[in-house]
Amino acid sequence: MSVQMPNVRLPDSAAQAAMLPTEWLLIGLVCGLGIWLCWRWQRRRTAQRISTQLGLWHWPHSQQTVIIDQHATIIAISPLLNQQLGYPALSLNGQSFKHLLHPDSSNYFEQLLHTQTTQIHWQMLRCRHADGSWRGLEFCRHQVGRYWLLNCRETEPVVTAQRTPPACDWLTGLPNRQSLVIQLQRLIAQRQLDQQHFAVLFVEVDRFSAINDALGYDVGDQVLQTIAQRLQSTLGPNDLAARLGGDEFVVVLGHVQHAQQALEHAQRIQEQFSQPIVLRDKPIYTTLGIGVTLGDGQSQAETLLREADTAMYQAKTNGISQIFLFDRALHAALAERWQLEIDLRGALERHELILHYQPITALPTGQMVGVEALLRWHHPQRGMILPNEFIHLAEESGLIVPIGFWALETACLQFLAWQADYSRPRLQVLSVNLSARQLASPALVQTLGEIIQRTGINPAQLELEITESMVIHGFELARAQLGAIKNLGVKLAIDDFGTGYSSLSYLHHFPLDTLKVDRSFVNAMSDGSRNVEIVRAIIMLSQQLAMNVIAEGIETIEEAATLRDLGCDYGQGYHFSRPMTAPDITSWLHSQPLSL
16 A cells, blocks of 8 residues: 655655554554454444343344443344334444433433333333434333343334334323324214213322422322222223323223213222322322213314313312212303403503502591501403402412512501691591411512501501411511511501401400401391390400400491490491491591591
């Protein structure tokens, strides 16, 4: 072998030196080839040793197996599997198995290797054929030391690069969402011909996150596998169970005559879980929320799943181990609720939220001594929306925290504007409602202090109202927060006293200044002396504890007179005034004598 040099005349010694690069090139090529051959020989020896250990050196004719190491490098591959993929013999050895996988199958491959289960778990993976197409192959894995055996079974035909996701859930072996939708579509097509009905049951485990948190995700996976098995045990020949993901399952009943039949099947499913799931000698009790909807030949698969999901949500709202049948009115109500929440998220920035104020009247004199700030939402399409229609949405979404602090600061500024006009009677107290989310907020006390400082309101004239349920749930946190609020000089009132969670103990444990008697007691006084005595007892209790008393919901002059005779200090209600805008309160104050 020679290399053509430029046509330059050189001395003999220089010519010898010029030949050195060619000689080194030849030496490098020989050394490189030797290193590669040694590497191939070492890989083959390694593959032979591992295969011999596993009893697979002489591959059976029907064996479809690949051996990979912990880095997913192919150590050996059976001739039949190699042929299935269309590659030359031994050409895949030393290559990464991951390089054969479609990107859609990468996560499934990791799940196949690392899922902790004692059962054989098959996973569909899409592998690249030598001709560039994709072939669906099902693998199960077996670990031997630092190596993995991936056994392959029946294959799908060669497909193009078009996306064909796995048909089964990797954990339970049930059909996954894609497969479920396809089978629902087939069922709908059948029902177009026979005019029969079927049912879709959306199943979700109650408080499943608690199982994962307490026992670990590996136990949670085993629970899901057992749930899948129990669901399958309830199926008839025309029925189907699928897993959508997480703790969500779907059961399809192929033939139902009426809704009651579907509800009875849902009840049978719940009866399957009357006995605990026993894992590691520990009983695990599970309950299910089930939503039910009916389908026919005119249905749409995704619509049915959405309807069943909506019914399941309502079932879980009703409590644990509940069943709920979907109806159109429920769907319309939830859709409206969802839209209302979307609108609420921008209501504060769009200045749609306003405050109304309801007078607090001194019963002995009939004069207004304070106001309670009440939130209203002036929706551009729906008009005025009252708190009972949107406050629960604000609470659930967390929007109540910024809305509540906005309402507090706005009310303080308005109160100071009234106080600054000496031509009008002076108000003594501003009452503002505090939400449960605000009470639980770590920033509550700091934000409250900043609002007092910015507005300049006298904290002794500011009273925050809480409800009984807020202090019962989270007792220690509530006591700490309310104590810090009192240290700012702000007063505290307990609202709707006597409803739901009444307990005399918190009147002792919490630094309360005012007790507000719920309207249900006030309105019931006309029904008999017994109800009057209940109100009298509440008033006497407050007086013994040196607390002010405000009776809510006073609607008649008789109720006002009775409360005054019982020694009640203050009252609110339509008898005195409905909630008014700030300008209306200003006009009211102008009409009052300055002797207040």
